[in-house]
Amino acid sequence: MKKERLESVAEHIYGVQMLAIAMCLEYGYEIDLMKVIMMLAVHELEEVAMGDIIPFEMSLEEKKARGQAVVAEMLSELQDGKKVRELFTEYYEQRTPEAKFAKWCDKLEADLQMKIYDDEGRVDLVEQDGNAMLADVEVQEVAKGKQSAAEIWLEYNRQKNGYDENFLAVSRYVEEHKISA
Numbered sequence: 137m138k139k140e141r142l143e144s145v146a147e148h149i150y151g152v153q154m155l156a157i158a159m160c161l162e163y164g165y166e167i168d169l170m171k172v173i174m175m176l177a178v179h180e181l182e183e184v185a186m187g188d189i190i191p192f193e194m195s196l197e198e199k200k201a202r203g204q205a206v207v208a209e210m211l212s213e214l215q216d217g218k219k220v221r222e223l224f225t226e227y228y229e230q231r232t233p234e235a236k237f238a239k240w241c242d243k244l245e246a247d248l249q250m251k252i253y254d255d256e257g258r259v260d261l262v263e264q265d266g267n268a269m270l271a272d273v274e275v276q277e278v279a280k281g282k283q284s285a286a287e288i289w290l291e292y293n294r295q296k297n298g299y300d301e302n303f304l305a306v307s308r309y310v311e312e313h314k315i316s317a
Contacts, residue, residue: 143249145183152176152245159241163302167234171223175238178220179227181207200228240303243293247286248310254286255314287311 143151153173160169182203194202207224211217226235253259278292290311294304 145180148245148249149177149180151249152241155245155248156238156241159244159302159306160237165233165237167237171234172238172241175223175227175234176242178207178223179238179242181210181220181224185210203228240297240299243297244299244303244307247290247293247307248315250289251286251310251315254284255316259285 153176156172156176157169159165160167160172182199185206186202204221204225208217208221211220214220226232227238228235230236230239250259274296275288275292278295279288282288282291290307293299294307297303299307
């Protein structure tokens with residue numbers, strides 16, 4: 137990424153929460169939106185201690201285990217820390233409509249940010265020595281015929297995250313149009 141300053145965790149949390157509100161209201165999802173908003177804030181707690189770990193740096197299982205340990209420690213002194221840990225775990229287990237919706241919002245917001253960086257000319261697919269993402273076999277398959285990092289990332293997330301028709305439509309719109317922050 138050729139940019140001095142990238143999106144902060146706080147900016148991401150705000151962006152993903154606003155996206156959740158917009159998607160819920162625009163498409164009429166019958167979910168507990170407040171639970172989603174809280175879940176989106178909580179699931180990023182691990183990044184405060186661990187940093188932003190992309191899927192190719194460690195397995196999802198390892199990230200989940202490390203994240204749960206970090207979050208448990210962070211919340212151990214809170215009266216209602218158990219409730220927050222439950223939201224964190226629910227997000228990772230992906231068993232509820234709220235958890236699935238939250239994850240789709242999280243991934244789509246990351247896609248939007250990648251598209252913005254790409255549209256600004258900040259992503260160079262050539263200078264990528266040691267990039268674990270581009271070395272991944274699945275990513276290489278998705279990358280065939282794609283011209284930009286945003287195209288690759290958008291398609292990869294569409295395939296990996298099982299978006300419903302509304303999230304697919306927004307993802308495709310983002311891919312086809314120039315967007316800005």
